[in-house]
Amino acid sequence: MLDGDKRALSRLMTYVDNRHEDLISIMSDVVDHAKGAWRIGVTGPPGSGKSTLVDKLIGIYRSEGLKVGVVAIDPSSPFTGGAVLGDRIRMMDHGGDDGVFIRSLGSRGSHGGLSRATRDVVLLMDAFGFDVILIETVGVGQTELDIMAVADTTVVVLVPESGDTIQTMKAGLMEIADVFVVNKADREGADRIYAELASLSQLFSHVQIPVFKTEAIHKKGIEELVLELKKLKTKKSSKHFKNLLVEETLDVFLSELATHVTQELSTKGKFKKQYTALTAKHKNPYRCAHDLIKFFLRRLHGKTNH
Amino acid sequence: MLDGDKRALSRLMTYVDNRHEDLISIMSDVVDHAKGAWRIGVTGPPGSGKSTLVDKLIGIYRSEGLKVGVVAIDPSSPFTGGAVLGDRIRMMDHGGDDGVFIRSLGSRGSHGGLSRATRDVVLLMDAFGFDVILIETVGVGQTELDIMAVADTTVVVLVPESGDTIQTMKAGLMEIADVFVVNKADREGADRIYAELASLSQLFSHVQIPVFKTEAIHKKGIEELVLELKKLKTKKSSKHFKNLLVEETLDVFLSELATHVTQELSTKGKFKKQYTALTAKHKNPYRCAHDLIKFFLRRLHGKTNH
Structure with a gap:
C-alpha cells in the first residue's frame, strides 16, 4: 500500500x-x-x-x-x-x-x-x-x-x-x-x-x-x-493533536478489547464455558453480566487457581 | 423503589x-x-x-x-x-x-x-x-x-x-x-x-x-x-424476548467491562502504570493499544508472573 x-x-x-x-x-x-x-x-x-x-x-x-x-x-x-x-x-x-x-x-x-x-x-x-x-x-x-x-x-x-x-x-x-x-x-x-x-x-x-x-x-x-x-x-x-495520543489509545483499545472478548465468549475455552453456564443459571442478563465481569476481573488481577 | x-x-x-x-x-x-x-x-x-x-x-x-x-x-x-x-x-x-x-x-x-x-x-x-x-x-x-x-x-x-x-x-x-x-x-x-x-x-x-x-x-x-x-x-x-438474554448479557457485559477497564487505566495500580509507560514509549495510539491488549489478554489467560 x-x-x-x-x-x-x-x-x-x-x-x-x-x-x-x-x-x-x-x-x-x-x-x-x-x-x-x-x-x-x-x-x-x-x-x-x-x-x-x-x-x-x-x-x-x-x-x-x-x-x-x-x-x-x-x-x-x-x-x-x-x-x-x-x-x-x-x-x-x-x-x-x-x-x-x-x-x-x-x-x-x-x-x-x-x-x-x-x-x-x-x-x-x-x-x-x-x-x-x-x-x-x-x-x-x-x-x-x-x-x-x-x-x-x-x-x-x-x-x-x-x-x-x-x-x-x-x-x-x-x-x-x-x-x-x-x-x-x-x-x-x-x-x-x-x-x-x-x-x-x-x-x-x-x-x-x-x-x-x-x-x-x-x-x-x-x-x-x-x-x-x-x-x-x-x-x-x-x-x-493535543491529548490525541491518550484518547486515541483508549478508543482503539476499548474497541479492540470488545472485539477480542466477544470472540473469547463465542469460541471454545473457559470464557465461553462460563458464559454458557451463567446464561443457563440466571435467565437475567444483568446477573449474568455481573458474574461474568467478576470472573474477568478476578482473572485480570491474577486471582485464579489455574 | x-x-x-x-x-x-x-x-x-x-x-x-x-x-x-x-x-x-x-x-x-x-x-x-x-x-x-x-x-x-x-x-x-x-x-x-x-x-x-x-x-x-x-x-x-x-x-x-x-x-x-x-x-x-x-x-x-x-x-x-x-x-x-x-x-x-x-x-x-x-x-x-x-x-x-x-x-x-x-x-x-x-x-x-x-x-x-x-x-x-x-x-x-x-x-x-x-x-x-x-x-x-x-x-x-x-x-x-x-x-x-x-x-x-x-x-x-x-x-x-x-x-x-x-x-x-x-x-x-x-x-x-x-x-x-x-x-x-x-x-x-x-x-x-x-x-x-x-x-x-x-x-x-x-x-x-x-x-x-x-x-x-x-x-x-x-x-x-x-x-x-x-x-x-x-x-x-x-x-x-427471543435471544434477548444472550444479546442483553453481552451488551451489559461489554458496557460494564469498558467502564471497569477505563477505571483501572486511570487509577493507581499495574494497569495504569503499563498504560502510562506505553504512551510514553510509543507515541502511536495503535501501537500503545496493541501492547495494552496483549498485556490484558496475557493476564486474562493467566500467563503472568505475579
Whole structure:
C-alpha cells in the first residue's frame, strides 16, 4: 500500500470493515507513515446537496494538483463497500480520475464502530498519500457529530428549509461547525437562515463562525468557500493533536478489547464455558453480566487457581 | 423503589446516569421485578410534533387508569436529568399527575451509552409499576434507531415536509416502524406523503405498515392510533424476548467491562502504570493499544508472573 498500490489500499480497508485480527498491528505501522493530510468534514441533513458540494470541492483540489480521498459515510445504511453511496458517487465526474479515491462506509451495528472505522480509513488514506481527505456524512445526529470529530475542519451544509434542524441541533451544530454553508441559496428563505446562523454563532460560539451561501450545482460560491477553508487550515493545525495520543489509545483499545472478548465468549475455552453456564443459571442478563465481569476481573488481577 | 417511592426511583436513575459501580448488581434485582410494561417508542425528525403526540397519548392512557412512564431522549444534547427536554415537557398537561413520571436523557458521549441507559431506565420504570412506557427520541439517525430497539411497538412520526427524510432513511424506517403517523396532516402535501409511505411499505416490508393521519395538537386521529397500537400489542408480545438474554448479557457485559477497564487505566495500580509507560514509549495510539491488549489478554489467560 505504501508503494501506491490502490488494490492493497482497498484490501486494507476491507480489513477495517471486518475488524481483521491483524488490523491493529497493521494500523500501528500505518500511523508511522501518516503525512498529516488535511481532513475536511462535510455534514448536513438529507437533501442539502452535500454530495454535489463534495463533487465541486474534489474538482477544485484536483485542479490544484492535490490528490483527494473521499470517505462517504451513511450511518443509516447497513451496507459497506460502496453499495449505497458508492453508486451515487460513481455517477459523478471523478470516477476515472486516478488522483481520486472514494470509499463508502455504512453502519456496522457495533457501538461506536462507525466512528472507529472512519478514523482507520482516513489514516489509511493519509499514509497512502492523499493530500486532502473529504469526509462526508448524511444527517446531523449524535453519530454524525462523533464521526466528524476526526476532521480538522468541518463544513455544515444546510438549506433554506433547515430551520427546524438548526433549532433542534443548535448547541451541537455550533460545537462542530467551522464553516456553515447555506446551499441551494436561490431558494426562498436563504436570507433568513443566513441571518439565523450568524446570530446563533454570536450567541453560542467563542468565535464568529463564517456563513457562506452557495449553489453547488451551479458552482456558485464554491471558490469563496475554498479560500475560507484554506484560511482555517493555517489557523487550526495543531489543535487536534493535543491529548490525541491518550484518547486515541483508549478508543482503539476499548474497541479492540470488545472485539477480542466477544470472540473469547463465542469460541471454545473457559470464557465461553462460563458464559454458557451463567446464561443457563440466571435467565437475567444483568446477573449474568455481573458474574461474568467478576470472573474477568478476578482473572485480570491474577486471582485464579489455574 | 419497589415500594413505590418515586424519590428512590429518581435516585436509581441517577445511578444509571453515573454508571454507579453498584448499578449492575441493582439492575439484576430490578429485572426480577419487571412486570413486562408495554413499551411504545415514538420517533421522528425535529419539528414533527412528537412531544404533542406523546402528550395526547399520556392523556388517553391516564384516562384508562394506566400509569405512564416517559423517557424523553435527545441524542444531540449533552445534558441529562431534564435540562433540555424536561423543561419542554414540564410545560405540558401532566406535570402534577402522580400517575405520570417523566425522565429526560441526553447524550453521555460514551459509545452506545445512550441506548444502554435507555434500557436501564425503562427497566426501572417497569419494575416500579408503570403500565405503559413511552420512549420519545428526536431524529431518525442510527442512534435513534438503536434506541428504539428497546420498544415493543414503534411509532414513526413524520410531517408533510418529510419527503427527504423518507427517501434517505427508507430502509431504516421500514425496519423500525410498526406504525407511521403523518402529523400536522392539515398541511399541504399530507396526502402525497401518506401515499408514499403506503407504497414504500409494500416495497420494503413483509407486512403492510399502517399509516395514520393526525393533527396531534387538535387531538385529531389520536383515538384511531391508540386502537391500532392495542391491536399491535396483542400481535407482537413475545417477539422481543427471543435471544434477548444472550444479546442483553453481552451488551451489559461489554458496557460494564469498558467502564471497569477505563477505571483501572486511570487509577493507581499495574494497569495504569503499563498504560502510562506505553504512551510514553510509543507515541502511536495503535501501537500503545496493541501492547495494552496483549498485556490484558496475557493476564486474562493467566500467563503472568505475579
